[in-house]
Amino acid sequence: MSTNHPTNTAAPAPPPPVDPPRRRVLADLTPLRSSADYRRIWFGQSVSSIGQQMTAVAVAVQVYALTKSAFATGLVGLFSLFPLVGFGLYGGAVADRVDRRRLGLIGSAGLAAASALLALQALLGLHQVGILYAAVALQGGFFALSSPARSSMIPRLLPPDQLPAANALNTMSLNLGMTVGPMLGGLLIGAYGAQSAYLIDTAAFAAVLYAMWRLPSMRPLGTPGTxxxxxxxxxxxxxxxxxxxxxxxxxxxxxxxxxxxxxxxxxxxxxxxxxxxxxxxxxxxxxxxxxxxxxxxxxxxxxxxxxxxxxxxxxxxxxxxxxxxxxxxxxxxxxxxxxxxxxxxxxxxxxxxxxxxxxxxxxxxxxxxxxxxxxxxxxxxxxxxxxxxxxxxxxxxxxxxxxxxxxxxxxxxxxxxxxxxxxxxxxxxx
Incomplete structure (x- = not known):
């Protein structure tokens, strides 16, 4: 007595794709390819990071030129730190209560306005250290308000398995700004004055504002009214x-x-x-x-x-x-x-x-x-x-x-x- 077994005529499943060697070593660009929203945010942050580092160099150069004091130059960091710490906690709480897209837009617009204020004082030749300190404090406050909102958006734009790659790309963006920004800023300040760095920084925020504008509403997912x-x-x-x-x-x-x-x-x-x-x-x-x-x-x-x-x-x-x-x-x-x-x-x-x-x-x-x-x-x-x-x-x-x-x-x-x-x-x- 023979038993007939059905024959499986389906084609065998293809083997899983093997990542090319460069994908195993170089940064994974999948988040940039899979999400247009993330791609725009990453590009905007990369451009503005370079601009912000140029501004940091220009402020230090201006303060020292006006005061000839290393202590006065060091106070720049202190005027930035206090609003960063104070508004950092507050900005995080606000980001869990309101539309994060709107908060990101407000914070980025405020940062652009602070850079524009710095450019204006340089163009007018006001030579007032107090204005520089005030602008730096405004930058710290607006950054502390907008940064928690921007960071909280990323898990809503990408699947969890792409977050390590996205965070590596964000780190690349940050450190690119920290290496390219000061060098480029130093060259521009030497050739065209501090106002050149401030004007470029102000213009660079257009990329961030455009990226935020294109995002959908990003209200927190918690219980309404909490x-x-x-x-x-x-x-x-x-x-x-x-x-x-x-x-x-x-x-x-x-x-x-x-x-x-x-x-x-x-x-x-x-x-x-x-x-x-x-x-x-x-x-x-x-x-x-x-x-x-x-x-x-x-x-x-x-x-x-x-x-x-x-x-x-x-x-x-x-x-x-x-x-x-x-x-x-x-x-x-x-x-x-x-x-x-x-x-x-x-x-x-x-x-x-x-x-x-x-x-x-x-x-x-x-x-x-x-x-x-x-x-x-x-x-x-x-x-x-x-x-x-x-x-x-x-x-x-x-x-x-x-x-x-x-x-x-x-x-x-x-x-x-x-x-x-x-x-x-x-x-x-x-």
Missing amino acids: RATVLDGLRFLREQPNLRTSFLADLAAMIFGLPRSLFPALAATKYGGHAGTVGLLVAAPAIGALAGALFSGWAGRIHRHGLAILASVASWGLSIAAFGLTLGHLWLGLLLLAVAGCSDTVSMVFRNTMLQVAAPDEMRGRLQGIFIVVVAGGPRLGDFESGTVAALTNPTLSVITGGLACVACILLLAARRPAFLRYDSRHPTP
């Missing part, structure tokens, strides 16, 4: 161990492992006192961060984001400690600072992705506001820490102990939060 408060955001973060640990890891890197305030002293005592050396030391981490973003094609295949964050921050700390141990060897030091910058990119990509995926939509604005406070305040605390230790001991020991302290904090976080090491982006928990 009041969003800053305290609710802080309570939520306190109760979510994975998100809280990601913030603590970043603070460990910024407070203990960021010796940027020591670069002038190190250039004078360890590298022959050349003024250009300070610029190289400052630029090296940004160049490394840009390289890390350019070669971030692998990031989308990593799912253990907690482990990746702690490993990259530990790499940052070790690179900074090694930089301190090799002071006097300029090119080796620049390479180690670039490695630290690359590690920071990896940490930023996965921290941002965790924040966007694990946090509910109705809390994203407030958490992004807290993130701004950490990003703005952490480096300033790092300047204080490294300067204090250097005053009590010496700059070399400050750099080395800061890097090692960063690593020690990461080991402590890993020991206290083993669940963070097991965090899987395919099953996100805040």
Whole structure:
């Protein structure tokens, strides 16, 4: 007796496409191809980031030219920091309560107006430091209002599996501005005056405003009528161990492992006192961060984001400690600072992705506001820490102990939060 088995005549399924080698290494451009809204926002942010960095150089040049005081020039950062911290928390709460598209438009228009004010005072030759400080404070406030709204939009424009690639592209945009902007700004200011940088910055915001204008309405997805408060955001973060640990890891890197305030002293005592050396030391981490973003094609295949964050921050700390141990060897030091910058990119990509995926939509604005406070305040605390230790001991020991302290904090976080090491982006928990 024979049994007839049906024959499967369907064509075999084609094998899954294999990414070309460059896709496994270079930045994944899928978010730019799949979402026109994201593509416009990314382009607008890239252009405006270059313009904003040009403006930062122009303000510093103008303030020093008017006052001949390094202290007065340093106050520029202070006038920017206070509104960043204050309005960062408030802006996040507002972003969880109103249409984020509209808030992004208002914030971007305010930034453009502040740049236009700077251009006007330069063109009129007013020579008033107070106007410069006021414009910088306005920039900080409007940035703090608009940034949580813009960041909260990204998870609504892209699927979760594309967020690591999108965050790598955002990091690339930021560091492109930090490297190209100051160089281009310096050339333009030298040739045509500070007003040239301000005018270009003002015009560059047209790209951001157009991108925001084309977006659909972006109201939060929470329960209508629910009041969003800053305290609710802080309570939520306190109760979510994975998100809280990601913030603590970043603070460990910024407070203990960021010796940027020591670069002038190190250039004078360890590298022959050349003024250009300070610029190289400052630029090296940004160049490394840009390289890390350019070669971030692998990031989308990593799912253990907690482990990746702690490993990259530990790499940052070790690179900074090694930089301190090799002071006097300029090119080796620049390479180690670039490695630290690359590690920071990896940490930023996965921290941002965790924040966007694990946090509910109705809390994203407030958490992004807290993130701004950490990003703005952490480096300033790092300047204080490294300067204090250097005053009590010496700059070399400050750099080395800061890097090692960063690593020690990461080991402590890993020991206290083993669940963070097991965090899987395919099953996100805040």
